Amino acid sequence: MIIRGGLLITAAGPVPADLQVAGTVIAAVTPPGAAAPSPGEEVFSAAGRWILPGGVDVHTHFGMPLRPGVASLGWRESSEAALLGGTTTIIDFANPEPGESLAQAVDRWLAMAGGACLCDFGLHCTVSDTAPERLAEIPALVARGIPTFKGFLAYKGRLMLTESQMGLLMTGVKAAGGMLLVHAEDGEMNAAAEQVLLATGRTTPNWHPTAHPPESEQQAVARCLALALEHGCPLTVVHLSLEDSLAALEAARQRRRDGGPDLPLIGEVCLHHLLADDGLYRSGHESALSALCSPPLRPPRHGRGLVQGLAAGRIDTLSTDHCEFPLAVKAAAAAGGFPRVPNGCGGVGERITLSYSELVRKGHLGPDRWIEAVAAKPAEIMGLSGRKGRLQPGYDADIVCFDPRAEGLWQPLGSSDRAGNLYKDLPVTGQVTDVWLRGRRVVDRGRLCGDQPGGEFLPRLLS
Ligand code: URP
Ligand code: ZN
Numbered sequence: 001m002i003i004r005g006g007l008l009i010t011a012a013g014p015v016p017a018d019l020q021v022a023g024t025v026i027a028a029v030t031p032p033g034a035a036a037p038s039p040g041e042e043v044f045s046a047a048g049r050w051i052l053p054g055g056v057d058v059h060t061h062f063g064m065p066l067r068p069g070v071a072s073l074g075w076r077e078s079s080e081a082a083l084l085g086g087t088t089t090i091i092d093f094a095n096p097e098p099g100e101s102l103a104q105a106v107d108r109w110l111a112m113a114g115g116a117c118l119c120d121f122g123l124h125c126t127v128s129d130t131a132p133e134r135l136a137e138i139p140a141l142v143a144r145g146i147p148t149f150k151g152f153l154a155y156k157g158r159l160m161l162t163e164s165q166m167g168l169l170m171t172g173v174k175a176a177g178g179m180l181l182v183h184a185e186d187g188e189m190n191a192a193a194e195q196v197l198l199a200t201g202r203t204t205p206n207w208h209p210t211a212h213p214p215e216s217e218q219q220a221v222a223r224c225l226a227l228a229l230e231h232g233c234p235l236t237v238v239h240l241s242l243e244d245s246l247a248a249l250e251a252a253r254q255r256r257r258d259g260g261p262d263l264p265l266i267g268e269v270c271l272h273h274l275l276a277d278d279g280l281y282r283s284g285h286e287s288a289l290s291a292l293c294s295p296p297l298r299p300p301r302h303g304r305g306l307v308q309g310l311a312a313g314r315i316d317t318l319s320t321d322h323c324e325f326p327l328a329v330k331a332a333a334a335a336g337g338f339p340r341v342p343n344g345c346g347g348v349g350e351r352i353t354l355s356y357s358e359l360v361r362k363g364h365l366g367p368d369r370w371i372e373a374v375a376a377k378p379a380e381i382m383g384l385s386g387r388k389g390r391l392q393p394g395y396d397a398d399i400v401c402f403d404p405r406a407e408g409l410w411q412p413l414g415s416s417d418r419a420g421n422l423y424k425d426l427p428v429t430g431q432v433t434d435v436w437l438r439g440r441r442v443v444d445r446g447r448l449c450g451d452q453p454g455g456e457f458l459p460r461l462l463s
């Protein structure tokens with residue numbers, strides 16, 4: 001197949017070119033019109049449109065039950081939204097239950113995703129138990145292509161690690177050649193704030209951000225960066241929500257340059273922390289429920305500061321932390337007080353188009369940096385170099401055709417009962433029109449193609 005007449009958006013800048021696809025991979029990138037189709041070869045006209053590499057969202061929770069009986073929207077629905085929104089690769093988190101081994105959790109996640117996840121997927125593994133037998137599993141997971149692990153400083157009593165447990169985990173991850181992803185909020189501080197709120201009758205979802213104060217993120221970010229430098233462990237600080245967190249990351253990078261260990265210190269930001277703000281907690285019960293995620297949405301200046309950081313490359317990647325629960329599920333849980341509400345919002349279907357509409361089109365982010373942040377860098381950092389995130393010969397033919405001029409009002413992609421869509425009816429410019437996954441058409445003029453065989457598990461290797 002030849003995709004002809006489009007403007008290729010690459011991390012090196014926009015360039016008019018044609019793409020030749022052979023089977024599942026990109027065979028060549030040629031000057032416009034240079035490639036002659038062989039007899040019977042399909043030629044797809046992308047005139048007037050942009051051609052992007054398939055999006056890579058390295059932070060999703062498609063299959064996460066936050067507590068028994070409360071499951072997120074699930075693999076099929078979330079992966080449909082991903083493809084419709086131009087994301088062809090995700091990395092999800094396998095979360096062991098108490099007493100479960102890391103390998104069992106990974107097997108469970110693979111079983112859930114198999115056949116149900118329509119896009120390609122990799123896995124991170126959460127570690128909330130640092131017993132020696134759990135940490136001893138880390139090298140085997142790295143060997144299975146799962147080289148990234150998540151530790152939580154938040155969620156006291158469930159996932160939270162103490163500082164010494166975090167140190168043990170970092171030591172194990174570093175020794176195995178992996179990378180640690182940290183959810184940086186201080187679980188003790190959040191729990192104390194929550195207790196006071198509940199004891200004084202402030203139980204509705206609008207109090208959620210008060211139980212997740214900025215100081216909690218500031219302290220936890222500083223602590224995990226200090227620990228990473230101390231233990232020499234490659235680190236991604238996920239879902240940065242404060243300008244201050246970015247400043248702390250920059251300071252740690254400076255300490256590294258000043259003679260600290262040579263290790264990746266990566267910063268990730270998620271769509272909702274850029275495009276939505278804490279005003280939603282004051283806009284009624286449903287809005288507050290939709291926006292109930294951790295870290296919470298912050299005052300608008302933080303979003304603006306994080307966008308500047310992303311544009312300058314000080315923040316490396318733009319993900320979603322997609323973890324979407326039906327509104328009815330969130331509402332029912334809220335009857336027991338805001339701490340009972342499962343945390344998370346959507347975004348996997350929105351990430352490419354809304355970041356274009358709000359950031360690229362409005363001049364805050366160059367198209368090259370945009371595509372680097374939503375595809376090329378996340379793939380490279382998370383061990384998918386050579387396969388995902390770029391439009392280059394030999395890479396998987398994960399290709400998105402994007403109309404940068406289409407106008408409309410944003411509508412949720414997928415289910416009609418989506419709590420996490422914070423952007424309903426937002427005026428939007430830009431539309432994903434056609435998508436290929438490993439050379440196979442999966443979205444045709446804005447609609448999912450039928451009979452999809454499902455995505456592949458992607459073993460990863462950090463460079
Ligand atoms: O609110 C969130 N972020 N839910 C998903 C779990 C996590 O903390 O990443
Ligand atoms: Zn998190």
Ligand code: ZN
Nearest residue numbers: 059060061321
């Ligand atoms: Zn998450």
